[in-house]
Amino acid sequence: MVQPINALVIMGVCGCGKSSVSQALCQRSGAVPIEGDAFHPPENIRKMSEGVPLSDDDRDGWLNLLCDELRRAFEAGQRPVLTCSALKLRYRERLRNAVPGVGFVFLELTPEVATRRVAHRPGHFMPATLIDSQFEALEPPLDEPLTLVLDATQDVEQLAEATHTWWLEHPAS
Template structure:
């Protein structure tokens, strides 16, 4: 018997729909949303706003904060859904070390679609100019365990959230069977 998914990370590059899908998923199954962007220190937001890609060092404290928040939510009996780009395997491994049974929903899309979506987001700190750096850093999670890959360029938010919910429920049933 495998372990059920206790928490999810909705991941992908800027513009893939992480926040929208997380909100819709939490509405569908009563999960607790954790907006990863809310945990960025001001220095990270300033860098991104200026069009400067974050380094691994910039992300280290942010990832630690996300790990702490995941642990807190699970310890409180919640089913958290974290939005986090989680672009690199080492970032995902760091998050996996925080809680057992962490699943990932990878919202995959093309650079062109990501750039168009980011350009249409008024008031967000992530500029369109950073899209290329996001794709350059992306290490696809498709061969990792407990990962669902969805085409965010072809499915709408409701379809993505429903697919994520169905997969989460299916994984939980399989683990307890």
């Protein structure tokens, strides 16, 4: 039996293309985007802007807000797509517990590519100097349920199409 996917989390380190893939996917599927970065409290943004990695404690309240947003969207009958780094298994478990049938799309890439992308991204609070800390914290979601792993160096439209096709194979309940 195919497990239904009621919500998606587009995840990975900074610079992997979460927001771009989410936008393309939502245009393609009619899903509702939830931009995880928009829920960071000012203190988290200040720390990251100054090159200070976030701790688990820093992420705690942020993850609570993201869980609440996923739940609200799901209960409103929407198909939410959340962008969130979701670097650690325990973060993903919290998101899974927020809504039944949360699927994860892991946009995988190397530290070198992530650093290059972030260094050339204008107007974002996350500096390239924090990329190493993201890879140090990353617990790749390999062999986790309802998880699709994609090469983030592919074209955004290809990534969105692969994600959309996979989601269609797991119709919402």
